[in-house]
Amino acid sequence: MPEALKHTAHAMAANKAAIQLWGLVRTGMDESRRAARTRFPESKRRRHGSARSELRLQQRISDVGENLEKR
Incomplete structure (x- = not known):
């Protein structure tokens, strides 16, 4: 029984440490x-998906495509 208690205590301690770490x-x-957010206030707008961010995404996709074609 004490052996089982030792394992339980160890598991609880490990669990507590994991929870603290995740916190x-x-x-x-x-x-x-x-x-x-405070440093780049324009990123607030970007999160809701503006036309500009959509355009930027399209540009990035085409850039990646061009880079692949060059190889």
């Missing part, structure tokens, strides 16, 4: 997103 990762992602 750090998530807050880090939120922070970087918030920072990007």
Whole structure:
């Protein structure tokens, strides 16, 4: 029985560490997103898909196509 308890305690500790780590990762992602939003306010518009971003995407796709043709 003590052996089983030891395993359980270890698993719980590992789980807690994983949860804490994910919390750090998530807050880090939120922070970087918030920072990007304040740094580039035009990216707010881009998220909702404007005509300009659509055009930029088309341009990028055609650039990639041209690069593939060159090879």
